[in-house]
Amino acid sequence: MAYQIPVGNGDRRDIIKDMLDDAQQQGHPFLMLGVFEHALAQLEMAMPGYFFAKADRNYSEYIYSRDKLSTLSGKKLQPKRNFINRFVSQHPDYQFVPLTSDLFDRCLELDHKWAAEKAEEETHDKFTYEAERQALVTMFDNWEATGARGGALIVDNEIIAFTLGAGINYDTFDVCIEKADTQYEGAFTIINRDFVRSLPEQYVYINREEDLGLPGLRRSKLSYHPEQLLHKYTVMTKHPLGE
Numbered sequence: 001m002a003y004q005i006p007v008g009n010g011d012r013r014d015i016i017k018d019m020l021d022d023a024q025q026q027g028h029p030f031l032m033l034g035v036f037e038h039a040l041a042q043l044e045m046a047m048p049g050y051f052f053a054k055a056d057r058n059y060s061e062y063i064y065s066r067d068k069l070s071t072l073s074g075k076k077l078q079p080k081r082n083f084i085n086r087f088v089s090q091h092p093d094y095q096f097v098p099l100t101s102d103l104f105d106r107c108l109e110l111d112h113k114w115a116a117e118k119a120e121e122e123t124h125d126k127f128t129y130e131a132e133r134q135a136l137v138t139m140f141d142n143w144e145a146t147g148a149r150g151g152a153l154i155v156d157n158e159i160i161a162f163t164l165g166a167g168i169n170y171d172t173f174d175v176c177i178e179k180a181d182t183q184y185e186g187a188f189t190i191i192n193r194d195f196v197r198s199l200p201e202q203y204v205y206i207n208r209e210e211d212l213g214l215p216g217l218r219r220s221k222l223s224y225h226p227e228q229l230l231h232k233y234t235v236m237t238k239h240p241l242g243e
Helices: 012-026 037-046 066-071 075-091 102-116 124-141 186-197 214-224
Strands: 031-036 051-055 061-065 095-098 151-156 159-169 172-180 205-207 228-230 232-237
Touching: 012 186, 031 151, 037 051, 037 232, 051 214, 061 066, 066 186, 075 095, 095 186, 102 124, 102 151, 102 159, 102 172, 124 172, 151 186, 159 186, 159 214
Parallel strands: 172 205
Antiparallel strands: 031 232, 051 232, 061 205, 061 228, 095 151, 151 159, 159 172
């Protein structure tokens, strides 16, 4: 069991003490996950010297420039442009379309196919996939309420890739899920580019979340040369409550 950093304008010390009391009542150590650096300062101000924080690289979030992802300009991103050029030459009639409710079932079918392929890999985590699948279904079920946006790639009337996410704040968009049929070389690259191009101009940063320590996912995310790695910390107490 773990807690998250409290938000809002109230007295953080009071709610943090409530969390500590709850952890003690539940009989488990206090653990707070996903704490950003600016929030560490807030914790220290609320309860000086009480907490210990440890960074976890596996959960650092990748922040990109919208302009860089939408143009893929520059020498470092030449390989990405090559992927796109090959894809377009092989599938000149491909379509990128906004993700709408009439496409949800077809996206879930692609997600199932993607998972079946990943199940053969040593790094596949069935629990993580099932949690992500449930999150995807929940997002589809509450599409309008969440303010989510998405897109799909269509080739020969088949959905070969889809992606979706939502705005975090005024200028940053979070890409939550991205899936593609790996038989189509360049599908991941082109849906990434085309989706970013479709977003409202207010979003100048793209958060593509963490790599979970998966080697392939880390290589992929680093290959787009992020502007920043937004580190997150696990927070624990330096000593048991009450000492």
